[in-house]
Amino acid sequence: MNIVPNRGAKISVKNGFRGTILEFLRNSLEKGCFDGILIPMRVPADDSYAWVLVRDKPFLDNANPIAPIVSVQGAKALTSLTRKGGGNFNVAAIMKPCDIRASIELSKLKQVNLEKITLISYDCPGTLEMSNYIENPEESEKIFGSLLDGDVWDDKFTKPICQICDNFSFPACDLHFALLGTENGSIYLIPGTEKGENILDDLGIEYSEDLSNWEKKVIELIKKKEKQKAEKFELVKPTVEGFDNLLKTFANCIGCHNCQSACPICYCRQCYFDSEVSKPNSDFILLRTSKRGGISFPLDRIMFHTGRMSHMSLSCVSCGVCTDACPVSIPVADIFSYVADKTQRTFEYKAGNSTEEPLPMREYRFDELLEIKELVKDADGQD
Amino acid sequence: MEREFLPKIVSFLCKWCSYTGADLAGINRLQYPTSILPIKVMCSSRVDPVFVIKAYLRGADGVLIGGCHPGDCHYQDGNYHTRRRVAILKRVFELLGLEEGRIRLSWISASEGPKFARVCNEFTEVIKSLGENTTKTTIFL
Numbered sequence: 251m252n253i254v255p256n257r258g259a260k261i262s263v264k265n266g267f268r269g270t271i272l273e274f275l276r277n278s279l280e281k282g283c284f285d286g287i288l289i290p291m292r293v294p295a296d297d298s299y300a301w302v303l304v305r306d307k308p309f310l311d312n313a314n315p316i317a318p319i320v321s322v323q324g325a326k327a328l329t330s331l332t333r334k335g336g337g338n339f340n341v342a343a344i345m346k347p348c349d350i351r352a353s354i355e356l357s358k359l360k361q362v363n364l365e366k367i368t369l370i371s372y373d374c375p376g377t378l379e380m381s382n383y384i385e386n387p388e389e390s391e392k393i394f395g396s397l398l399d400g401d402v403w404d405d406k407f408t409k410p411i412c413q414i415c416d417n418f419s420f421p422a423c424d425l426h427f428a429l430l431g432t433e434n435g436s437i438y439l440i441p442g443t444e445k446g447e448n449i450l451d452d453l454g455i456e457y458s459e460d461l462s463n464w465e466k467k468v469i470e471l472i473k474k475k476e477k478q479k480a481e482k483f484e485l486v487k488p489t490v491e492g493f494d495n496l497l498k499t500f501a502n503c504i505g506c507h508n509c510q511s512a513c514p515i516c517y518c519r520q521c522y523f524d525s526e527v528s529k530p531n532s533d534f535i536l537l538r539t540s541k542r543g544g545i546s547f548p549l550d551r552i553m554f555h556t557g558r559m560s561h562m563s564l565s566c567v568s569c570g571v572c573t574d575a576c577p578v579s580i581p582v583a584d585i586f587s588y589v590a591d592k593t594q595r596t597f598e599y600k601a602g603n604s605t606e607e608p609l610p611m612r613e614y615r616f617d618e619l620l621e622i623k624e625l626v627k628d629a630d631g632q633d
Numbered sequence: 634m635e636r637e638f639l640p641k642i643v644s645f646l647c648k649w650c651s652y653t654g655a656d657l658a659g660i661n662r663l664q665y666p667t668s669i670l671p672i673k674v675m676c677s678s679r680v681d682p683v684f685v686i687k688a689y690l691r692g693a694d695g696v697l698i699g700g701c702h703p704g705d706c707h708y709q710d711g712n713y714h715t716r717r718r719v720a721i722l723k724r725v726f727e728l729l730g731l732e733e734g735r736i737r738l739s740w741i742s743a744s745e746g747p748k749f750a751r752v753c754n755e756f757t758e759v760i761k762s763l764g765e766n767t768t769k770t771t772i773f774l
Contacts, residue, residue, distance in 0.1 A: 491730035497773055522683055538691065546773045553683070553690050553774070560682035560718075560725050593724050597717070610721075614713035616703065619720045 255420065258428060258438035259450055260458040267398060267429050270437060271315040271344065271372065278342065279307050283449050284368065285339040288327060290317035297387045301327035303341070315344045316372060318394035319383045323571045324349025325514035328362045336365035344370045346377070347421040348569035351602025352514040354422055355565040358609050361517045368445055372427040373419045373468070375403045376412030380574040403430075403471070411570030411583040414479035419468045422604045425449065431467025438464060486581075486588045499585070500555055502578040505548030509572035509582045515562045515601075523554050559589050564610050565601045566590035640668045640694035640760040642753075645684065647677045649707040650742045651699025657746030665753035668760070669697070676700070677738075678711035682722040685736060692769035695735045695760040697752070702740040712740070734763060 263270045275287055291302040291313045299317040301324065304310055324345035331341070345353070350371050356362040375398055383390040393407050405413045412418075420426050424446035428438035438461055441447040450457075489499045507523065510516045522528060528550065530538075539545045566586055573583040594600060597610040646652040652673050658665060674680060677700030685696045698719060700712040719738045726733035737759075739752045768774070 490728070493729075493731060493767065493771075496729050496731075497771070501773065522681070541692065541769055542772050543770075544772045550687075550690070550774060553686055556686050556690075556725060556729065556731075557683040559729075560686065560722050563725070564721065589725060589728050592728055593721050596720060596724055611714065611717060614710065614717055616713070619716050 255426075255440045255442065255461065257457045258440035258461050258464075259455040260436050261439050261455070262436045263432075267372075267427070267437065268314060268316055271427055272310055272313065274439070275315070275342065275344070276307055276310055278449065278453060279310070281453060283340070283452055284342040286341045287313075288324075288331065288341055288343040288345075289313040289315055290320075292317075297384050303331065316375075316398065318378045318390060319380050320346070320349075320377050320569070320571060320574070321380065323352055323512065323514040323569055325352035325356050325362065328353050328367065329356055329514075329517065332363040332367065333361060336363040336367070338366070340366050340368065342368040342370055344372075346374045347371050347417055347419065347423075348374075348415070348567050348602075349514075350421045350423050351417065351567040352569060354602045354605055355515060355567060355609075356517060357605065358612075359517060359565070364605075368425065368449065369421075369423040370425045370427070371421055371423040373429040374412075374415075376405050376408030376415065376418070377570075378407060379409050409570050409573070409583075410482070410581065411568055411573060411587060414475060414482045414584075414587070415568065416472050416475040416479060417568075417602075418471070418475070421602065428461065428464045428468075430471065431463045431465075433463060482584065483588050483591070486584050490585055490588070496552060500551055500580065502580060503548075503551045503555070504578055505551050505554070506577060507554070508575040508577065510554075510558060512571040512575035513558075513562065514569065514571070515565045515567070516558070523550075523557065555585075559586065559593075563590040563593045564597070564599065566594075567602045638761060638765060639666070640757060640765075641670060641692070642668045642695040642697055642756060642760060643688040643693040644669050644671045644697040644699060645674050645677065645680045646671050646697075646699040646741075647701060647707075647712075648673055648675050650701035650705065651677075651739070651749065653743035654699070654741040654745045654749040657743065658749045659746075661746050663746060663750040665750040666757045668694075668757045669753050676706070676708050676711040677715040678708075678718070680715065680718070682718055682725075685722060689731070689735060689766070690768050690774060692766055693735075694763075694766045695737065695756060697756060698736075698738045699741045699749075699752075700738070702742055705742060732763065732766075735760065735766065 261270060278284055287304045288301055289304055290299040293300050298321050299319055328343060350369050353362050357364045378390050378394055424443045426440045426442055428440055441450055490496050568587040570583040573581055576582050599610050646655055655671060677698055680698050688696050700715050703712055706712045723733045723736060737756055741749050
């Protein structure tokens with residue numbers, strides 16, 4: 251939560267949180283606020299969710315705005331939709347806060363065009379681990395349902411990265427559904443931008459009383475998550491600190507680059523690590539064994555991970571799709587989240603926090619980071 | 634008899650300042666160790682962090698990045714971006730417990746031949762005190 255909003259509209263809950271959000275979407279489609287809605291929908295095989303751009307109201311019946319798993323990052327879907335420009339259709343994208351944060355980072359990187367997109371988010375209870383869900387979808391749906399209905403959102407079944415997420419509420423979106431701490435069967439719909447306010451006006455939804463109850467609950471939960479985050483980072487630290495530990499942690503890496511292809515921030519059409527330049531010929535590989543006495547395959551796994559850290563950690567939103575994508579269960583997201591937290595602090599930047607903050611690598615100040623250059627004094631005391 | 638350890642320092646030198654500075658050091662017949670392996674780049678901001686990581690993990694004992702002084706970049710602001718990039722790279726190295734002391738950024742202008750020689754001497758001494766890079770003998774990379 252970056253800015254504390256001061257007003258929201260009260261909406262009464264019908265058919266649970268999901269039903270209420272769907273009802274709002276149906277209304278807005280009917281009134282012509284949007285031409286389409288990008289929303290997760292359960293796949294026909296029932297064991298996963300996919301992003302679907304819905305144009306006809308009846309299809310919304312099968313959609314699930316609060317999906318228990320994330321198979322593809324929402325920002326990736328938005329990139330596919332808008333990489334060639336915003337188009338003429340107004341589209342509402344209902345996504346988790348981490349999807350929205352990634353979309354904002356990508357809009358700064360000119361991969362997403364948010365002009366015609368209305369970003370709608372909600373207080374996110376976290377998502378389940380993909381492997382568990384696929385094993386037993388029905389049971390998982392039940393677990394997630396009871397989690398969502400519960401008074402205190404218990405995160406013991408959610409992904410590890412969701413357990414340490416303190417950005418689960420009110421990202422820089424146009425509209426936000428405040429689900430936490432609401433009483434008497436009603437939730438709040440909070441506009442974050444003028445675009446959002448206009449939609450509420452179009453739909454004729456009245457603003458109502460204060461949001462203190464929601465605010466209190468959110469701050470309480472943020473505190474809990476921050477504590478869990480600090481604890482988690484303490485656990486991650488010894489697994490990556492030191493060259494030997496780093497090698498151990500990534501020892502199982504099979505070099506499939508799934509983490510990179512699932513990552514919403516890794517948008518480069520041609521990644522260095524997939525290019526021909528990074529594939530040496532046999533003579534060169536043999537040369538590299540001369541001092542070592544041998545070399546393991548796949549080549550350059552540590553280089554891939556450290557390289558990716560230095561390339562994208564400033565924009566990492568800690569969404570956790572990299573861990574989901576890893577076939578050998580390396581906790582990639584925990585490690586990247588740990589590194590990203592520290593690198594973003596260097597420039598007092600928080601990925602996806604606002605559309606206004608420029609990317610750290612796009613700007614500079616004249617008088618910063620003077621300490622990174624070791625000073626060499628001349629005889630006359632000049633640097 | 635064991636030979637004295639002479640480090641290998643991969644040096645990315647910008648064409649307009651540091652590389653010309655190195656030339657000047659040569660013309661002036663200034664002494665600096667043969668540990669420096671110069672690579673000419675058009676601007677210090679051309680140095681992708683991956684270049685440095687690659688050099689480090691393939692066994693370079695040190696990596697030197699030389700650019701124009703702040704404000705003097707041939708491309709107006711390239712070196713300010715270099716500074717931010719190196720800062721992040723050093724932060725990542727620090728977090729992973731790798732030896733960030735093996736990476737060095739120096740501003741050397743085209744007229745600073747003596748400074749180039751001094752940076753090379755100093756950095757070589759620093760690397761000598763750090764010893765050989767252990768990645769040189771690591772098989773499971």
